[in-house]
Structure formats: structure tokens, C-alpha cells
Amino acid sequence: MLFKNIFITYTIIISFFYLTSSILWGGAREKLTGKSKLHEFIIGVLLSLLTIVLINFPIVTDHGTNIQIRALGIEIAAIFFGNVTLITMFLFDLVVFYFFNGYSYSYKLDTSLLLIILLIGFLMNYQKWSEKKRFFILTPLIILVRCYGFYLFDKWVLAPIGEIVLGRLLQTMGYWILMFVPALLLSYFIAYQTRNTEMKLKKMENIANVDGLTGLYNRRFFDKQLFNNCSKSYKNSIPMSLLMIDVDYFKNYNDLYGHPKGDECLKKIALCLQSDTTSSSGIVARYGGEEFSILLPKANLDDAMKIGTRLCKNVKKLKIEHEDSEKKVVTLSIGVASLIAESEEDIKKLIKHADQALYKSKHTGRDQVSCYDD
Structure with missing residues (x-):
């Protein structure tokens, strides 16, 4: 059942990004020329919808721990998009997590991770870091923070206070990393594939529109x-x-x-x-x-x-x-x-x-x- 749910999750992620890639990274952006903030808000809402869909397909380990990769959407937002998208995602995800989990220990851990990504995203946008640099800095940071969250959750919620079940903790961390990293790489691949396709189409369109001798429009x-x-x-x-x-x-x-x-x-x-x-x-x-x-x-x-x-x-x-x-x-x-x-x-x-x-x-x-x- 676990691997079946993992397969379903990957299918959801791939389907989502291919269906929305035109809005996120492709030609649909041109329809919102001059409305960049509205475009970023729409992207934030879309990425939050991905979070909602993933929450509705829980992945539970043999020890009963939920390993949903809910941080995927906001990392994509921090890598590719601006502050409006980040704020939109942060606020939507806060509401979504509260709706599904209530004001629980899990909610506090998720909120802490969202806040860390939000603040780092602001810094990266201010410093105008490249997308690759964002990817290689954010990914290990999220993994560390999330694994530490699993440690705290295992220590204070799943086991009596002060006790750690090492096997359960390692299995939870391992499955989560196994889910998160490939899902992020898939999203990254789809983003660049979409962009490269758009660039090729744009180049072909420009060639078709340009006079060969003068370089002016035809x-x-x-x-x-x-x-x-x-x-x-x-x-x-x-x-x-x-x-x-x-x-x-x-x-x-x-x-x-x-x-x-x-x-x-x-x-x-x-x-x-x-x-x-x-x-x-x-x-x-x-x-x-x-x-x-x-x-x-x-x-x-x-x-x-x-x-x-x-x-x-x-x-x-x-x-x-x-x-x-x-x-x-x-x-x-x-x-x-x-x-x-x-x-x-x-x-x-x-x-x-x-x-x-x-x-x-x-x-x-x-x-x-x-x-x-x-």
C-alpha cells in the first residue's frame, strides 16, 4: 500500500506540473503582460492547490507516520518565483494545514518550516540569486529542518516523553527523503523542459516573422x-x-x-x-x-x-x-x-x-x- 501511494503521489505531481506548466513557466504568462503581481498570485494559488491534493492522498509508513511532501510547493515558489507567490503560498498553506490538522504539534512544525522557507525566499529574491543556487541551498536545508521535525515529532508525540524509537525515525526520514528529492527533481526538470520548449517555439516564430535580408519584421x-x-x-x-x-x-x-x-x-x-x-x-x-x-x-x-x-x-x-x-x-x-x-x-x-x-x-x-x- 505504501509504494502504491508513493506511485499515486508522483503521478499527481507530474500531472499537475505538466498541466500547469504553461501558466507557471510558459506562454500563458504573455496574456498577463503588465500584471505580474496578479500572475504571481495565481501561481501561488495553484501551488497551494497542489498542497491540498497531496494532503488528500496520505502516505503512511509501517510505523504509522505520515510522510507527505507538503513543502514541495513552497520550495518551487522560492526557487522560481517572487515574493507575491511566496506570501500567497504561505498564507494559503497556513489555512490548509490548520483545516486538515488543527492547531496540533504537526501544524506548528509545518508552520515553522514554511516560515523558514518564506524568509530565505525573501532574502534570495532580494539578493537575486540564480535558480540553481536556490535549489542547492534550499533542498538540503529543507531536508535537515524536516528531519529534525520528524525527530521532535517522534520524541514528543509518537513515543513517551524522552524516548526515541530509532528504527521508526530512520524509516520515516528515509521514506520522506526518497519521496521529496525525486519529486523536486521532477518539478525542476518539467520547469526547464517547458522553458526550453517555449524558447525554441519563440525562436522559430521569430524566424518566421523576420525578413531575412534586413532583419526587420516581414x-x-x-x-x-x-x-x-x-x-x-x-x-x-x-x-x-x-x-x-x-x-x-x-x-x-x-x-x-x-x-x-x-x-x-x-x-x-x-x-x-x-x-x-x-x-x-x-x-x-x-x-x-x-x-x-x-x-x-x-x-x-x-x-x-x-x-x-x-x-x-x-x-x-x-x-x-x-x-x-x-x-x-x-x-x-x-x-x-x-x-x-x-x-x-x-x-x-x-x-x-x-x-x-x-x-x-x-x-x-x-x-x-x-x-x-x-
Whole structure:
């Protein structure tokens, strides 16, 4: 029966961490961007639920001692998460232990262990220790404290005062360590497996979203961001602006200097656009060929025109030679449009307006910024 219960406990732990790994360490965190404290609170509640489940599957040795590994959840909290998770777990576990054990000697021992982990967790978070360092310091400490708790429990509760049943004590400690260490290693393994998987997926996603030549976002990703920001503009009544950018006489540049030089030219322009737009929280993409586009969420027309004017000047300052251009250097034509979306379909309107403004720039002298006129 003992080994059956141990098997059930491991099954519970593995199932729990695999089912919740996305919330604990994976992609579900992105849905709570900007709500880190709420996320940590949710994690604390989840880890406390693991404690509750484990308590409902008691593991009793041949001598009648309960060897539940109730400290697992709070050590995971101390290794991977911040103070909010630790406090949440501490308070929840206090209530849970009292509900199941009452104000008993066992409750006092469990509370003491929780308090020690809580205080050390605060210190580790303050000192910003690495997760591996936390693991190797906390694990032996918890084992020592817990084994000393078994000693006290054996001395003052299970046996007459002053007497120790050595065989019972050693069996209890041995079984508990046999349960706790592998369970902690399993949890640690699942955490890192989840993180590595998330990193690989993120890397693959980034590759799929990036233009191979310039390193900017590609049109596929940009169209997706346009749609998302159009929805936000519609729901929150906030402006959004779009800059459509074309490199002037780029076909002539390729014909004169060759495609390798043309590629180098595009890379330099892309770097300039990216660096000049970063402070404005803009999304810069290569729209196709020699065309670039910049999405400026929350920016009105005046803000977008200022950015467009600055970009034109800065690309011109690069002084990329272009003998087949009136300016003798590479220049940009930029079209700017801005709106507050009245429906989620206004993305088409925004693109059309920016295209019309770009057409105006190209046909009234190039090397300039134009905005859409109603």
C-alpha cells in the first residue's frame, strides 16, 4: 500500500506540473503582460492547490507516520518565483494545514518550516540569486529542518516523553527523503523542459516573422500587427498611424551598382529606420522589395509626420551614393495616414490612405513626406 501511494503521489505531481506548466513557466504568462503581481498570485494559488491534493492522498509508513511532501510547493515558489507567490503560498498553506490538522504539534512544525522557507525566499529574491543556487541551498536545508521535525515529532508525540524509537525515525526520514528529492527533481526538470520548449517555439516564430535580408519584421507579421492595433483603436478610440516608405529610384540603383550593393543599401536604410523609430514604439517592417512600412500605435498625424520628416533627413545623412538620382544620394518618399478606427475593417482604409499619400510624395518631387488629405 505504501509504494502504491508513493506511485499515486508522483503521478499527481507530474500531472499537475505538466498541466500547469504553461501558466507557471510558459506562454500563458504573455496574456498577463503588465500584471505580474496578479500572475504571481495565481501561481501561488495553484501551488497551494497542489498542497491540498497531496494532503488528500496520505502516505503512511509501517510505523504509522505520515510522510507527505507538503513543502514541495513552497520550495518551487522560492526557487522560481517572487515574493507575491511566496506570501500567497504561505498564507494559503497556513489555512490548509490548520483545516486538515488543527492547531496540533504537526501544524506548528509545518508552520515553522514554511516560515523558514518564506524568509530565505525573501532574502534570495532580494539578493537575486540564480535558480540553481536556490535549489542547492534550499533542498538540503529543507531536508535537515524536516528531519529534525520528524525527530521532535517522534520524541514528543509518537513515543513517551524522552524516548526515541530509532528504527521508526530512520524509516520515516528515509521514506520522506526518497519521496521529496525525486519529486523536486521532477518539478525542476518539467520547469526547464517547458522553458526550453517555449524558447525554441519563440525562436522559430521569430524566424518566421523576420525578413531575412534586413532583419526587420516581414509583411506577414506586419499585417497581423496592423489588424491587432486596428482592433485596439476601434475598441479604445485611440489613434494609429501608418507610414508607407519607398526608396527613391531604387531600380535605377540596382541597375547601376548591382544587386549586392542594392542589398547593402536596403540593410543600411533598415537599420536607420529601426533605430530612429525605437523610441516611438513603432513597428518597422520590410513591406516588399524596396518598400518599408512603420506602424505607430497611439500616434496621431502630427506625431507621425514629425517621425517621417526625421527619417527622410536621417537617411539622406547616410550619404549613400546614387548617381542616377537627382539628389545624388539615396532618398526616401514617405506617405503618412492616421485614423481612429470606426470598425475592425478600417485597416484597409488606413493602408489605402497611406498609399495615396506615398503616391503624392513620389509624384511631387520625391525625398519628402506627405500626409493623406480627405
